[in-house]
Amino acid sequence: MLHAILSDKTVRLTALALLALAAAGLMLPAWVVDNMMFGLARGAAVLGLLVLWRTGLMSFGHGLYFGLGAYAVALSEHWLGLSDFALRILAAMLVAVVAGFALGFILRRYRDIFFAMLSLAFSMVLYGILVKTEALGSTDGFSVSQTTFLGWAPEGKQVLFSAIIAVCLALAVLVQMYLRSTLGRLTTAIRDNEIRVEYLGYSVARAIHIKYVISAALAGAAGGMMAMALGQVDPDSMVYWTVSGELVFITIMAGPGSVLAPFIGAIIFEFLRTYAFEIAPHAWQLIVGGTLLLIIFFLPGGIWSLLERIPFIRRLRHD
Amino acid sequence: MKPNLLKLACVFGLAASTALNALPAAAKEEFKVGIVTFLSGPAAGPFGVPGHQGAELVIEAINAGELPAPYNTPGFAGARLAPIFVDEAGGNTKQVAEYRNLVQKQGVDAVIGYISSGSCLSVAPVAEELKTLTIIPVCGSPRLFEEGGKDYVFRTTGHAVGDGVAAALYVRDKFGDAPAYTGINQNYAWGQDSYKFFDLAMKTINPDTAASDNPQFPKLFAGQFGTEISTLSLDKAPLVHSSFWDGDMEAFVLQANVRGFFRQKTFISTLGASAVDRLGKGFPEGVVMGTRGEYGLLVRNLDTPLNRWFVDRYKEKYGEYPLGPSYQYAQSVLALKIAMDKAAEAAGGFPKQAQIIDALTGLEWDSFGGRVSMALGGGHQAVHPVGYGITGWNKKTGEPEATGVVFYPADCIMPPEGQTGIEWLEAGMPGASC
Numbered sequence: 076m077l078h079a080i081l082s083d084k085t086v087r088l089t090a091l092a093l094l095a096l097a098a099a100g101l102m103l104p105a106w107v108v109d110n111m112m113f114g115l116a117r118g119a120a121v122l123g124l125l126v127l128w129r130t131g132l133m134s135f136g137h138g139l140y141f142g143l144g145a146y147a148v149a150l151s152e153h154w155l156g157l158s159d160f161a162l163r164i165l166a167a168m169l170v171a172v173v174a175g176f177a178l179g180f181i182l183r184r185y186r187d188i189f190f191a192m193l194s195l196a197f198s199m200v201l202y203g204i205l206v207k208t209e210a211l212g213s214t215d216g217f218s219v220s221q222t223t224f225l226g227w228a229p230e231g232k233q234v235l236f237s238a239i240i241a242v243c244l245a246l247a248v249l250v251q252m253y254l255r256s257t258l259g260r261l262t263t264a265i266r267d268n269e270i271r272v273e274y275l276g277y278s279v280a281r282a283i284h285i286k287y288v289i290s291a292a293l294a295g296a297a298g299g300m301m302a303m304a305l306g307q308v309d310p311d312s313m314v315y316w317t318v319s320g321e322l323v324f325i326t327i328m329a330g331p332g333s334v335l336a337p338f339i340g341a342i343i344f345e346f347l348r349t350y351a352f353e354i355a356p357h358a359w360q361l362i363v364g365g366t367l368l369l370i371i372f373f374l375p376g377g378i379w380s381l382l383e384r385i386p387f388i389r390r391l392r393h394d
Numbered sequence: 395m396k397p398n399l400l401k402l403a404c405v406f407g408l409a410a411s412t413a414l415n416a417l418p419a420a421a422k423e424e425f426k427v428g429i430v431t432f433l434s435g436p437a438a439g440p441f442g443v444p445g446h447q448g449a450e451l452v453i454e455a456i457n458a459g460e461l462p463a464p465y466n467t468p469g470f471a472g473a474r475l476a477p478i479f480v481d482e483a484g485g486n487t488k489q490v491a492e493y494r495n496l497v498q499k500q501g502v503d504a505v506i507g508y509i510s511s512g513s514c515l516s517v518a519p520v521a522e523e524l525k526t527l528t529i530i531p532v533c534g535s536p537r538l539f540e541e542g543g544k545d546y547v548f549r550t551t552g553h554a555v556g557d558g559v560a561a562a563l564y565v566r567d568k569f570g571d572a573p574a575y576t577g578i579n580q581n582y583a584w585g586q587d588s589y590k591f592f593d594l595a596m597k598t599i600n601p602d603t604a605a606s607d608n609p610q611f612p613k614l615f616a617g618q619f620g621t622e623i624s625t626l627s628l629d630k631a632p633l634v635h636s637s638f639w640d641g642d643m644e645a646f647v648l649q650a651n652v653r654g655f656f657r658q659k660t661f662i663s664t665l666g667a668s669a670v671d672r673l674g675k676g677f678p679e680g681v682v683m684g685t686r687g688e689y690g691l692l693v694r695n696l697d698t699p700l701n702r703w704f705v706d707r708y709k710e711k712y713g714e715y716p717l718g719p720s721y722q723y724a725q726s727v728l729a730l731k732i733a734m735d736k737a738a739e740a741a742g743g744f745p746k747q748a749q750i751i752d753a754l755t756g757l758e759w760d761s762f763g764g765r766v767s768m769a770l771g772g773g774h775q776a777v778h779p780v781g782y783g784i785t786g787w788n789k790k791t792g793e794p795e796a797t798g799v800v801f802y803p804a805d806c807i808m809p810p811e812g813q814t815g816i817e818w819l820e821a822g823m824p825g826a827s828c
Binding site for chain 2: 104105106109110113206207209212213214215216218301305306307309311312313315317345348349352353356357359360
């Protein structure tokens with residue numbers, strides 16, 4: 076098993092890229108590290124969307140799990156005083172998995188735009204509940220205190236950055252293993268012809284349900300990491316439909332080619348937005364939206380398709 | 395294989411490091427300040443743009459030394475203030491990221507900004523972490539200093555508790571015999587808090603006025619209030635409290651006015667004053683209007699040299715009257731100037747940040763609308779009188795006006811040091827002197 080993991084070239088590439096990033100983090104200025112943390116956190120959620128997208132499903136409501144993860148971190152601190160990194164990530168994923176499992180029973184029956192819109196509806200239900208409930212912080216949300224590691228509260232953001240990289244790496248490896256497993260390979264088969272998959276003796280509904288729960292867990296972990304990186308949760312930046320929209324945006328921008336693509340896409344997105352904001356404070360949305368249009372027109376396979384021009388990376392596809 | 399892998403790692407490194415080259419060099423005689431207001435979205439019209447204009451006007455005047463005495467020395471401790479304007483829209487996540495960019499990337503010396511409670515609450519811990527002087531002009535949530543003291547964050551305006559208590563005092567003085575009150579507030583943190591503070595203050599100040607059991611909380615930016623207007627009209631309470639602003643305020647006024655709502659009810663608006671100018675003659679008379687302090691409509695005719703200068707120059711430059719947020723942003727800029735000048739004098743040279751913070755802590759100064767003192771939050775939270783007036787139309791000038799304006803001093807309306815607003819209100823406002 077371990078050998079299979081280590082011999083997978085995508086895993087090796089992802090590990091190398093993320094370790095390089097961790098090393099670079101030691102030298103980069105603080106604002107770059109911050110933006111990268113936001114990018115990596117969002118990247119994990121995009122990875123969740125990628126799992127669905129490979130089956131031809133797109134969720135317009137992953138802000139639901141992103142928000143649940145973020146609020147799990149904030150509320151576990153608020154109510155229970157949790158501040159440990161591992162516990163926070165576990166809490167975030169657990170809440171998202173439970174919610175994803177429950178909603179999966181409904182959502183697995185829908186496809187295409189119906190799946191997308193229904194998931195959007197569920198995310199907006201959570202948004203509505205949060206905004207209207209003062210005990211849950213209403214629109215002001217909560218601040219999240221510094222993350223500790225087994226009781227140790229390190230100075231600066233380097234340790235958190237490394238921990239987030241480690242989590243992202245672990246998630247990427249697990250997803251890659253999943254995609255290479257029989258269940259994972261059903262992904263494309265389901266997209267191509269559901270009826271045939273059923274005749275092969277597999278339950279499409281169950282395969283999609285599992286996929287959905289995995290995707291929810293990833294988005295939950297992502298939300299938890301975002302809350303820790305940012306130090307603040309509120310419904311508008313964690314659950315609102317624009318959050319889900321951004322995730323879809325990055326998925327399209329990054330392309331579905333590889334488990335590394337979401338992270339690259341999300342980091343590029345953070346910097347794109349930062350510079351757009353700085354250059355055009357009155358019209359930054361135009362720059363961000365314009366970029367997506369250009370990518371859709373000229374790079375339908377996303378940014379990853381650019382990287383695939385490198386022969387080594389292109390070969391990964393058939394690996 | 396190996397070289398290709400390396401190539402990829404290099405791409406990563408490069409992408410990140412090219413960003414470094416954008417770092418600008420800061421000149422010594424320049425003091426760089428990030429000014430954050432809403433430049434897009436629904437809060438831009440009533441808050442962001444007026445705030446932006448108020449800051450811009452006063453920064454330009456101080457840089458040129460054109461403010462009336464005693465503030466007519468040019469510059470901030472002699473330095474020119476170079477503003478970097480940033481949009482507050484995009485959510486709190488975006489604001490935290492942008493705050494870091496301002497400090498760590500653009501290298502600003504201080505930040506003045508934040509209108510929404512959500513953004514100021516999320517940015518304040520980051521300001522503490524990055525140890526950067528941050529002056530908050532508008533944001534009104536009392537939680538800012540209730541959740542632990544701050545070393546680098548200041549707020550030069552009062553908070554929502556004062557707005558609610560002053561409204562209750564105004565009710566006592568002008569509508570003391572009203573049997574009951576209700577409210578219509580947007581269903582988000584600001585709306586929920588505003589009604590809660592007013593409600594608690596009413597219980598202490600006007601115990602004979604009953605609370606309606608059916609206050610309305612429509613969705614933020616709902617735009618359509620037909621049902622709520624019907625419900626409020628059927629409610630027997632003649633007083634209606636509201637913290638509506640912008641589109642919701644205007645939509646509500648237009649929809650309620652045609653149904654004769656304002657002849658039937660006394661509408662108490664804590665921050666809807668932008669609609670008074672916007673709707674002009676279309677705005678109903680007899681509405682109780684507040685501006686969160688000695689700002690905007692309520693001090694438009696106040697005849698002090700500083701206020702005359704501000705109102706006239708603002709009108710001349712932007713073609714409209716300064717609103718509450720214009721005053722509040724101008725007030726923050728002025729506080730920074732006074733603190734920096736004072737610190738420079740004490741230090742005998744250009745002051746360090748710690749010296750500016752010392753000078754700003756507990757500062758008292760004459761601002762455009764009146765006197766402000768940083769009396770709470772360990773000298774970081776401003777107090778000042780808050781008042782209300784009644785809207786009317788001045789036929790002579792052809793402009794809206796406020797009459798019967800009463801300001802309530804800070805020690806009547808703000809909780810004492812060390813007590814949260816809710817605790818103080820629930821305890822029956824001990825120590826309030828009126």
